[in-house]
Amino acid sequence: MANSKRNMLPGNQKRIPGHSVWEGEMNRNVLQPSYAPDVPENSPSVGKWFADLVDVALSGNQDAIRHIGSLFAREYRGPDRREVQGRISSAIQRRLVSLNDVRSVSQLPVDEKSRVPLIEEQPWPTMPLLLDEQAGAALSRFVAEAANSKQLSEAGLGSRLNLLLSGPPGTGKTFIAGHIAARLGLPFYTVRLDTVVSSLLGDTAKNIRALFEFASNGPGFLFLDEVDAIAKRRDDQRELGEIKRVVNTLIQGLDLINDKTVIVAATNHAHLLDPAIFRRFPYQIEVSLPELDLREALWRLYLDRAEDCTEAAILSVISKGLSCSDIRELAIAARRTAVLTGSGIDFAGLAWAVIGSREGKLHMPPISNLELETKTLLQKRLRDDYELTFEKIGRLTGVSKQAVIATLRRRRNVDSE
Ligand SMILES: Nc1ncnc2c1ncn2[C@@H]1O[C@H](COP(=O)(O)OP(=O)(O)OP(=O)(O)O)[C@@H](O)[C@H]1O
Ligand SMILES: [Mg+2]
Structure with a gap:
């Protein structure tokens, strides 16, 4: 025995x-x-x-x-x-x-x-x-x-x-x-x-x-x-x-x-x-910090989106320099918030956290929706720093391409005043 x-x-x-x-x-x-x-x-x-x-x-x-x-x-x-x-x-x-x-x-x-x-x-x-x-x-x-x-x-x-x-x-x-x-x-x-x-x-x-x-x-x-x-x-x-x-x-x-x-x-x-x-x-x-393809696969895995996920592809572009573990932490934090708020994943909040994070120094996604001003700033940064298309920016921030164009145009006018 x-x-x-x-x-x-x-x-x-x-x-x-x-x-x-x-x-x-x-x-x-x-x-x-x-x-x-x-x-x-x-x-x-x-x-x-x-x-x-x-x-x-x-x-x-x-x-x-x-x-x-x-x-x-x-x-x-x-x-x-x-x-x-x-x-x-x-x-x-x-x-x-x-x-x-x-x-x-x-x-x-x-x-x-x-x-x-x-x-x-x-x-x-x-x-x-x-x-x-x-x-x-x-x-x-x-x-x-x-x-x-x-x-x-x-x-x-x-x-x-x-x-x-x-x-x-x-x-x-x-x-x-x-x-x-x-x-x-x-x-x-x-x-x-x-x-x-x-x-x-x-x-x-x-x-x-x-x-x-x-x-x-x-x-x-x-x-x-x-x-x-x-x-x-x-x-x-x-x-x-x-x-x-x-x-x-x-x-x-x-x-x-x-x-x-x-x-x-x-x-x-x-x-x-x-x-x-x-x-x-x-x-x-x-092993090195993950490249674009691998970052996208990691986002899909940890966001639990096995199917094609446009947001994961966009997040992979803006998460350059983050480690596999960083991506996991951010994705899981976003999923936790989604469970607590009872709504879907807030990709705008997640994107804001991603661009504010550095390897090993994470900026966690907010638990409530981004303020209008922050959302505009996010759209501006996604355009200026990452050269994302208006369509992708809209997708990530939950608005139409036209709305992004209009917001950024308004914002530019304000900035140049
Ligand atoms: N290549 C990967 N694929 C999927 N998940 C990963 C990968 N790398 C890391 N992770 C996730 O991140 C977590 C932390 O990674 P891990 O502790 O293995 O990193 P490490 O290189 O050992 O870090 P350290 O040098 O700090 O010890 C893992 O438990 C896993 O959930
Ligand atoms: Mg280790």
């Missing part, structure tokens, strides 16, 4: 029986350019999901409950999909029971003195990942090689499965790591190196050794977030001795890990990384 419960643990690399989500051909999702989860054709019935859920719930295994929950959320395609996904997603992120009380989590490595877990299992992402063609292709390649590492090794073409993700904040590095874990059917074990290093200075090298021991013996996946936390500190003269030891331990760990274990590391500052660490990542993907 104990054994069958253990089989439910993602940490044992066993898939939940009957659920073979990430197998088979890797198709592109309809939301191009993208790299998004596919819906398996022979998805189990709701009854089977329920039976699995009852089984793991009664065994008290919270990791397995989260695991089934996130699989279900991703596969469910009913008309209330958004609500179901949202509810499951917030439920699995809630941690009502102390982590240390959960049996499976107690197997995770901890800092000996503080008993703080060094690794945390995060839920798999439930929303699709959208990437530009280049990053999408690089990611598909990595996942294909990781999924078929045994075959490659047998052909003498094995490689260390270490992937370095670099790019500005909010471009989806953590999200990509979660998708890789999900696609490979592995638990999304995450370690924030900055936490390990800063709070536990002195024992850091020991902790890093424990992380790698854990990774090579069990889960097959480890995500090292903020890996530059170590490289950056190496420049700090005061910490040199300690940091050298830490970097060396990290290098040893990376060298000792078997070639079946997937290590994904993320950094906002790839140039700060120690070259020796850099070299140990044969796979590297640089």
